[in-house]
Amino acid sequence: MRPESRKEEIINAASILFKEKGYSAVTMRDLAKAMGIKAASLYNHIQSKQEILATIIIDLAEKFTNGMDRIVKSDENTIQKLENIIDLHIDVTLSNADGLASLNNDWMHLEEENLQYFEKMRQDYEENFRDIVKRGVSRKEINSFNIEIIVFSTLSTLRTLYLWYPKQRNIDAEILKHDMVSVLLKGIA
Amino acid sequence: MRPESRKEEIINAASILFKEKGYSAVTMRDLAKAMGIKAASLYNHIQSKQEILATIIIDLAEKFTNGMDRIVKSDENTIQKLENIIDLHIDVTLSNADGLASLNNDWMHLEEENLQYFEKMRQDYEENFRDIVKRGVSRKEINSFNIEIIVFSTLSTLRTLYLWYPKQRNIDAEILKHDMVSVLLKGIA
DNA sequence: GTCTATAGTAGGATAGAC
DNA sequence: GTCTATCCTACTATAGAC
Numbered sequence: 001m002r003p004e005s006r007k008e009e010i011i012n013a014a015s016i017l018f019k020e021k022g023y024s025a026v027t028m029r030d031l032a033k034a035m036g037i038k039a040a041s042l043y044n045h046i047q048s049k050q051e052i053l054a055t056i057i058i059d060l061a062e063k064f065t066n067g068m069d070r071i072v073k074s075d076e077n078t079i080q081k082l083e084n085i086i087d088l089h090i091d092v093t094l095s096n097a098d099g100l101a102s103l104n105n106d107w108m109h110l111e112e113e114n115l116q117y118f119e120k121m122r123q124d125y126e127e128n129f130r131d132i133v134k135r136g137v138s139r140k141e142i143n144s145f146n147i148e149i150i151v152f153s154t155l156s157t158l159r160t161l162y163l164w165y166p167k168q169r170n171i172d173a174e175i176l177k178h179d180m181v182s183v184l185l186k187g188i189a
Numbered sequence: 190m191r192p193e194s195r196k197e198e199i200i201n202a203a204s205i206l207f208k209e210k211g212y213s214a215v216t217m218r219d220l221a222k223a224m225g226i227k228a229a230s231l232y233n234h235i236q237s238k239q240e241i242l243a244t245i246i247i248d249l250a251e252k253f254t255n256g257m258d259r260i261v262k263s264d265e266n267t268i269q270k271l272e273n274i275i276d277l278h279i280d281v282t283l284s285n286a287d288g289l290a291s292l293n294n295d296w297m298h299l300e301e302e303n304l305q306y307f308e309k310m311r312q313d314y315e316e317n318f319r320d321i322v323k324r325g326v327s328r329k330e331i332n333s334f335n336i337e338i339i340v341f342s343t344l345s346t347l348r349t350l351y352l353w354y355p356k357q358r359n360i361d362a363e364i365l366k367h368d369m370v371s372v373l374l375k376g377i378a
Numbered sequence: 379g380t381c382t383a384t385a386g387t388a389g390g391a392t393a394g395a396c
Numbered sequence: 397g398t399c400t401a402t403c404c405t406a407c408t409a410t411a412g413a414c
Binding site: 182 | 334
Binding site for chain 4: 195226227229230233234
């Protein structure tokens with residue numbers, strides 16, 4: 001493992017606690033106890049509880065935004081783009097499954113500029129996703145079911161990966177990617 | 190509309206607030222303000238904040254449990270059973286989308302017996318679902334992708350319906366059911 | 379970098395008047 | 397059924413010693 005700064009250790013410990021109980025239910029005393037120190041000591045490394053939440057969420061949201069930008073700019077077909085989006089979600093989940101819980105469940109506790117910044121990234125991500133599906137339907141690369149239902153069902157599954165993947169230790173990442181592509185794109189029936 | 194008791198009004202108002210900010214971040218003063226009264230007045234109708242959460246979640250979990258029991262007992266084939274499960278989720282979502290937010294995100298704040306009762310119902314539900322998928326695979330009624338991935342992706346989508354359906358006012362429930370079945374079972378590619 | 383002590387605020391819940 | 401007043405606890409964050 002690479003050496004973590006004390007601040008990174010705190011943020012990682014916080015990610016786990018936020019995942020278990022949610023941002024609002026985790027106290028600075030809880031976090032300090034998990035670190036083996038007193039609550040007051042945390043403030044030598046971080047400015048506020050809010051700063052911890054923002055660091056967790058914004059970093060992850062930017063990873064998704066950058067990944068999506070690359071996929072949108074590529075000249076691959078719709079199916080390949082959807083496969084790349086699935087890969088992106090699996091890769092981010094593997095790198096920080098705990099933090100994704102905060103991104104999914106506690107984003108509304110971000111304050112001011114960070115809340116706006118996050119909501120803009122999230123909306124742009126969804127619109128890029130929807131545009132890829134739309135283009136796929138008009139080019140007859142994918143079935144013309146209701147576009148919103150395709151977008152919703154696919155994104156729901158990808159966004160919930162963080163809950164499920166840590167329980168499936170024995171599934172190899174490549175097999176996961178392959179089967180996820182099969183189930184999401186080719187159907188199960 | 191049927192006449193609501195004051196307690197039901199409080200629980201409905203709480204469901205909306207819990208959906209927006211989560212159980213821990215909603216105060217009894219917030220809830221009282223939404224009802225147009227003072228916080229102390231709430232306690233003439235409910236015993237505690239915890240009782241409100243338990244009422245919301247346990248009622249919904251029992252609806253899912255009872256619905257699944259009926260489906261399991263029926264002698265329909267796997268595809269029909271999966272269609273009935275999709276129907277069940279759509280029906281419960283239509284009847285109480287706000288409450289489903291608490292069931293999905295705040296169940297860990299249940300206390301004692303209610304937490305155990307909920308976790309048992311949730312686990313049984315997942316196992317019933319998994320058994321239906323397993324039987325479908327062994328009878329070659331559905332494709333033999335990784336069973337856990339099928340269970341996970343389908344349940345993720347159904348569990349997240351509450352977030353998405355209220356935004357899609359113009360989709361008829363029957364069309365939603367039909368397209369959801371198509372997307373989840375037959376694939377999009 | 380961590381501690382003790384504490385300021386200042388806000389939380390859930392109760393008592394008793396109307 | 398709702399109110400005002402209040403209890404007691406717990407929260408985030410700071411000050412200053414070591």
